[in-house]
Amino acid sequence: MLSERRLEVLRAIVQDYVGTEEPVGSKALTERHSLGVSPATVRNDMAVLEDEGFIAQPHTSAGRIPTDKGYRLFVDKLAGVKPLSSPERRAIQNFLDGAVDLDDVVGRTVRLLAQLTRQVAVVQYPSLTRSTVRHVELLSLAPARLMLVLITDTGRVEQRMIDCPAPFGDTSLADLRARLNSRVVGRRFADVPQLVQDLPESFETEDRGTVSTVLSVLLETLVEETEERLIIGGTSNLTRFGHDFPVMIRPVLEALEEQVVLLKLLGEATDSGMTVRIGHENAHEGLNSTSVVAVGYGSGDEAVAKLGVVGPTRMDYPGTMGAVRAVARYVGQILAES
Amino acid sequence: MLSERRLEVLRAIVQDYVGTEEPVGSKALTERHSLGVSPATVRNDMAVLEDEGFIAQPHTSAGRIPTDKGYRLFVDKLAGVKPLSSPERRAIQNFLDGAVDLDDVVGRTVRLLAQLTRQVAVVQYPSLTRSTVRHVELLSLAPARLMLVLITDTGRVEQRMIDCPAPFGDTSLADLRARLNSRVVGRRFADVPQLVQDLPESFETEDRGTVSTVLSVLLETLVEETEERLIIGGTSNLTRFGHDFPVMIRPVLEALEEQVVLLKLLGEATDSGMTVRIGHENAHEGLNSTSVVAVGYGSGDEAVAKLGVVGPTRMDYPGTMGAVRAVARYVGQILAES
DNA sequence: CCTGGCACTCTGTGCGTTCGAGTGCCAGCA
DNA sequence: TGCTGGCACTCGAACGCACAGAGTGCCAGG
Numbered sequence: 001m002l003s004e005r006r007l008e009v010l011r012a013i014v015q016d017y018v019g020t021e022e023p024v025g026s027k028a029l030t031e032r033h034s035l036g037v038s039p040a041t042v043r044n045d046m047a048v049l050e051d052e053g054f055i056a057q058p059h060t061s062a063g064r065i066p067t068d069k070g071y072r073l074f075v076d077k078l079a080g081v082k083p084l085s086s087p088e089r090r091a092i093q094n095f096l097d098g099a100v101d102l103d104d105v106v107g108r109t110v111r112l113l114a115q116l117t118r119q120v121a122v123v124q125y126p127s128l129t130r131s132t133v134r135h136v137e138l139l140s141l142a143p144a145r146l147m148l149v150l151i152t153d154t155g156r157v158e159q160r161m162i163d164c165p166a167p168f169g170d171t172s173l174a175d176l177r178a179r180l181n182s183r184v185v186g187r188r189f190a191d192v193p194q195l196v197q198d199l200p201e202s203f204e205t206e207d208r209g210t211v212s213t214v215l216s217v218l219l220e221t222l223v224e225e226t227e228e229r230l231i232i233g234g235t236s237n238l239t240r241f242g243h244d245f246p247v248m249i250r251p252v253l254e255a256l257e258e259q260v261v262l263l264k265l266l267g268e269a270t271d272s273g274m275t276v277r278i279g280h281e282n283a284h285e286g287l288n289s290t291s292v293v294a295v296g297y298g299s300g301d302e303a304v305a306k307l308g309v310v311g312p313t314r315m316d317y318p319g320t321m322g323a324v325r326a327v328a329r330y331v332g333q334i335l336a337e338s
Numbered sequence: 339m340l341s342e343r344r345l346e347v348l349r350a351i352v353q354d355y356v357g358t359e360e361p362v363g364s365k366a367l368t369e370r371h372s373l374g375v376s377p378a379t380v381r382n383d384m385a386v387l388e389d390e391g392f393i394a395q396p397h398t399s400a401g402r403i404p405t406d407k408g409y410r411l412f413v414d415k416l417a418g419v420k421p422l423s424s425p426e427r428r429a430i431q432n433f434l435d436g437a438v439d440l441d442d443v444v445g446r447t448v449r450l451l452a453q454l455t456r457q458v459a460v461v462q463y464p465s466l467t468r469s470t471v472r473h474v475e476l477l478s479l480a481p482a483r484l485m486l487v488l489i490t491d492t493g494r495v496e497q498r499m500i501d502c503p504a505p506f507g508d509t510s511l512a513d514l515r516a517r518l519n520s521r522v523v524g525r526r527f528a529d530v531p532q533l534v535q536d537l538p539e540s541f542e543t544e545d546r547g548t549v550s551t552v553l554s555v556l557l558e559t560l561v562e563e564t565e566e567r568l569i570i571g572g573t574s575n576l577t578r579f580g581h582d583f584p585v586m587i588r589p590v591l592e593a594l595e596e597q598v599v600l601l602k603l604l605g606e607a608t609d610s611g612m613t614v615r616i617g618h619e620n621a622h623e624g625l626n627s628t629s630v631v632a633v634g635y636g637s638g639d640e641a642v643a644k645l646g647v648v649g650p651t652r653m654d655y656p657g658t659m660g661a662v663r664a665v666a667r668y669v670g671q672i673l674a675e676s
Numbered sequence: 677c678c679t680g681g682c683a684c685t686c687t688g689t690g691c692g693t694t695c696g697a698g699t700g701c702c703a704g705c706a
Numbered sequence: 707t708g709c710t711g712g713c714a715c716t717c718g719a720a721c722g723c724a725c726a727g728a729g730t731g732c733c734a735g736g
Contacts, residue, residue, distance in 0.1 A: 038678070137475065379709055381700075397718065
């Protein structure tokens with residue numbers, strides 16, 4: 001196990017490197033932090049830290065920079081989550097309070113998060129499978145054409161067109177609408193399939209085809225949309241990556257364009273609590289020099305989706321984690337109110 | 339006016355520069371194009387073209403590169419629109435045909451366009467004000483809470499929550515729904531305000547407040563959403579910008595994040611036909627080194643929205659214009675079918 | 677176990693040289 | 707008048723080289 005002072009040295013290295021973006025040497029360290037020891041001692045400590053793989057030097061005769069493993073130790077043991085200042089908290093609240101609908105909430109959130117952390121923000125739309133049904137609506141657009149509208153407790157709305165096998169009367173429609181709603185309103189989307197399973201049987205033979213069609217579209221929608229939507233923002237912050245940003249930015253931009261990659265990224269985050277993935281801990285190769293800070297958010301106790309930021313491994317972890325957590329909480333509140 | 343040969347020289351310069359990304363000299367020009375004259379003659383022509391402001395040299399003793407004005411002349415007089423190859427056409431059709439709803443169509447379009455042109459693609463959602471109403475739905479979520487759902491002929495759906503001043507009976511609701519639809523279905527959104535103006539008067543006093551509220555939310559939605567939505571893709575293609583991409587990418591990414599800027603950009607495009615804005619012709623400063631190729635698309639003859647690409651001024655104009663035009667046509671077809 | 681001292685190793689930078697692509701200009705020719 | 711070959715000139719990119727400075731590892735001494 002590393003001694004107290006060596007951990008302190010690692011912390012100092014991380015802090016300085018994050019601040020200056022330059023390899024940090026033993027002399028500079030003792031000058032900027034009151035460690036109470038001489039540069040020579042720090043050098044010895046550094047040699048140990050390097051042997052253990054927490055820091056590395058880009059070239060001989062250069063200072064040290066933290067490795068992924070070093071950042072990991074820093075995040076796990078050395079750094080807390082920095083709470084936001086109260087002006088920042090107020091700014092968040094003001095910024096989010098004006099939202100008029102779910103799209104707006106999500107849009108504002110992603111902009112806010114990007115601005116607050118000066119990094120790329122990713123926000124997932126509230127998941128369908130974890131939400132509950134607020135209302136199911138069926139509209140008749142033409143004799144044999146229906147529109148299905150699904151409304152969730154988080155305000156999300158999905159719609160689908162349905163071509164019916166046979167014309168469907170207005171009374172049958174009202175009937176189906178009423179029965180559907182009485183069964184599923186207030187229930188979780190995940191439970192819907194079983195809840196509606198036997199519905200067709202209770203209808204007249206001539207209508208059963210249409211009812212089945214409607215139900216299959218409904219179930220399809222649930223499955224399709226489990227493949228969640230998400231939105232990203234603040235990509236211009238990628239230019240803040242550091243001097244080697246021209247090399248780094250390409251794969252990162254490509255990764256960000258693949259929704260699948262991002263969803264997996266957020267999905268890997270544990271359900272509760274904040275997850276930090278550092279550098280090579282990210283499965284996707286293009287993100288090997290980035291860190292991802294993600295957390296779940298939701299209207300109640302349970303997370304309905306996740307949000308987070310993507311930035312260089314050399315990032316201000318305490319500050320970023322603080323901002324991400326705070327934003328997630330406020331968004332949860334907003335969703336609970338609506 | 340420039341002689342035929344000088345125009346030919348300009349065309350050759352543009353083509354070579356777009357291909358090689360390097361300033362092109364007189365010798366290389368005569369070797370790669372059969373102009374039938376010697377380098378010395380070409381040099382004289384170049385001097386003239388430079389005097390006229392069509393080309394410039396980055397440094398003395400370097401080759402020439404086209405200026406914005408040079409590209410403008412090239413696009414207006416020298417270049418046609420290059421039709422796509424038939425495999426490309428088939429690819430477009432295959433790619434777009436699988437779309438299930440409007441979101442999907444737009445999403446696929448933006449990916450397709452980015453891939454085809456290898457540039458940043460921008461696609462605007464079909465405008466509300468230019469669309470017609472397919473259906474208006476009112477749902478009662480709670481005694482004094484309604485949801486308004488607007489459906490357009492292009493398949494776009496908008497919804498809004500409404501808090502009523504007083505409880506609103508089911509019969510009143512059905513009544514309002516019916517009257518609303520009978521007045522506005524099939525009409526253009528732009529005409530809706532006048533069409534519903536006198537609706538509250540025909541209701542019982544106790545319901546008038548709610549009816550007015552509903553109408554004001556409806557009108558509000560129309561206004562708000564006139565500020566159109568759009569989606570972008572292919573930002574990783576920005577890394578293809580050229581050797582000075584690290585400098586250029588920042589302002590471009592920032593501009594792309596501002597929906598307002600993009601909307602203005604597309605808005606400037608003339609209603610019919612393709613618009614090309616080159617370099618400094620773009621009002622927004624961050625886009626001074628990019629060109630924008632945009633065109634309207636729609637389900638019928640009339641454009642309901644625009645789409646286009648943003649790329650370096652040094653782009654393959656004929657090819658890009660061909661791809662943009664082709665994609666717009668196919669999207670129009672898809673929308674007309676749905 | 678810490679410290680000061682010392683030799684060593686690199687990288688980054690500035691400077692001068694060379695090389696070559698490209699130009700402008702001019703005299704000659706059709 | 708317009709095109710061509712020739713020629714001197716310019717200037718940026720590439721290369722080599724020396725040097726300063728930051729940082730290291732190691733060692734002997736407290």
